[in-house]
Amino acid sequence: MKIFGFEIRKASKAEVSSIPAYSAGGPGIHLASRSYPMLLSTVYRCVDLISDSVAVLPLEIFKTDALGYKIKDRLHPLYELLDLEPNENMTRYVFFKTIMSSVLLTGNGYAYIEREGTKPVQLVYIPSSMVSIQWIIDSNGIRRKRYMVAGFKELVEPMDMIHVLNFSYDGIIGVSTLTHARQTLGIATSSEEHAAGFFKGGGSVSGVLTVEGPRLDKKQKDQIYSTWKERINPDTGSPAGIAVLEGNMKYQPISINPKDAQLLESRQFNVVDICRFFSVSPVKAFDLSKSSYSTIEATQLEYLTDTVLAVITKIEQEINRKVFLPSERNMYHAEFNTSAILRADKAAQGAFWKDMANIGAATPNEVRREIGMSRIDDGDEAFVQVNVQTLKNAIKEKAEMSDKISVNE
Template identity: 30%
Template sequence: MSSDRVGMMEFFHVTPAASGLHVTPDSAMRVSAVFACVQRIAGAVASLPLQQYERREGERELVDNPPLWWLLNEQPCARFTAASSWEQSLCGMLLRGDGFVYLRRNRIGDVKEMVPLPWDGVSPRRVTTDDSDRLNYSISDVRTWGCDQDDMLHFPGFGFNGLRGMSVIQWAARNAAGGAMAMDEYSGKFFAGGAHPSIVLETSGKMSDTLQEQTRNAFAARYSGIANAHRLPLILTEGIKATNLSVSAEDSQLLEARKFGVIDIARAFGVPPHMIGETSASTSWGSGIESMNRGFVQYTLETHLQRIEQELNRKLFRTAKYFLRFDRDAMLESDSDGQAKYYRAAAGGPGSGPGWMAIDEIRKKKNLKPMGGDSAKIYFPPNKPVSAKPEDPKNEP
């Protein structure tokens, strides 16, 4: 294969794996492990609400009813909900290296719509002058137009080179995805043949070529395929014997190879295997799983959230006064035990020390009405009175 053709195939993310199969983002998504990894990461980001803050005198305050809230959390444009928009952007970033969202502004520069764009419809181009080095984007989506980088949210994956990011499928999981595709195809053919291993029909007598062909075809027509599996008893005449020639799928370690492929794909995406259904490598269902969940949030999800937040802040505000941040606490919504421990520590109290959240702040996060009074105050332990009794040994020097 020529180097030009290889380069073109890599540009369009159509590259052959070691298995010989051509792996594309679309074909890779037919592998259940790839689909599950992308779904877990994209779904986690899409489930987190975006909140706007304002910096005031070295502190940050949550902005009530910010103008961009509806676009970021409910409906960025007429065709998409916020969740589906984030999922498309994350799919582009993970599978192809970049996610793109066009910012449609009004005449005074306010953002009115945020339109997700397909990866293959956007071509970034570097434009340099004596005093600037920027990106322009050529867009082909129903119609063709161009825009400056200020009007394009560009969410690159790991390894951004100033033009495009690195695709997980192209760089880290190509061979693993190709191997999984090959094993899926082999398994399909194995079961399509009735899950029978190869059979040798042997006889002590001599058979003509015509009789051999007829016997072979008759045997295949009657006993191969899903429709014939376990339907009719095997009857052989004229001294013919059937001998098992090949090993079973389990003996050839197909199942073990597929299991390793799942773990390899999960490793490339940074997703703990148990989150996509592979639990054989987990040490326990107790603290081990909890630690892996925290690792997923800290080492995988957090990097994606940081890149998205930085891109949103520099394109939407262009000032340090305002900034957007995903509400990480929302990850606790489905973990009642973890949520209870977190809020108990946040509220503080006897035996827990000072708190950092008032009860009413916690109630607000749970969509409950504030109670006012002491519930609106952050708990601080009262000062303990010092005993003046000389007989108290604690007061002795």
């Protein structure tokens, strides 16, 4: 049958076991609640940064020849599907950004593989709140995993579901980063709410207004409250208003100020603590309080090796084992082109291709192609520097030179 425009493959006949289903969203995390932490600027920045870092990378197909060399294959039937348009509603950028956002916020990212026969024709993103995992017992008594998708009448087999996990305790279901960081997020949210309440109150502190003399009745108290609120409350348009006290009145503040409460320090620490959970340096979250140019440069390299590399590796492996046919896996594989990250850094891009050209690893036309320039005549031959040689040749030439000198003498 077809749902959402794609065909659902039938699972093998089996009896569904009594093993409870895992919740795809992780404990306590649901589609409606995951947007609330995104109101915190640090969470938003970390999720946006990591998902963007994956989405900007081209996903290319390579063919491995008999000698183990990789050759980019743009003619493969799946090249357009993986690198341009995974489905009719999304570009590659939107697809992988959505997948990674789901992975970070809910612990799991799902995409159904729509096939015509055995050929994949679409990768359809499915929200994690619509997916749960069921275990079935097949006719041989073997327990097997299946995906139950809301609205589907049949279970989906693992080979037809791209499943990218966040941190996982069992390798079956991922756990949201928000789940591990819920205490820190609660503290950060409370800090932001406290700061908002402080500024909404005009930046003033609460206190006690004492009146010397006879006891006040309720009407007099209400009149004083009303006058004070009119002069001080920000809703009246005069948060910095001046209240005139009678001769027998005295105002005494009773709450501590933001500095004494270390409000600013707490909010800054929240940034660092949230970044730890997402494996992102505070510098990448625009906390430049303890950074320098050398720090930023080192941070960028650390981010690529410690954060982005791990993410793209698990996506590549999941796609390679499910999108390609078993007969193709030894010859073809999909790989993110990380050199795309160098586009914004022209100095690093130039240094990289200069080194590749100097050792003969790239021809002038290959370099020009990668930096978006047209090819030139006679640019398909590699060049190497000639001012270096092996130690063996250096000793040989020295010996030959000595012999020539001896003969001349």
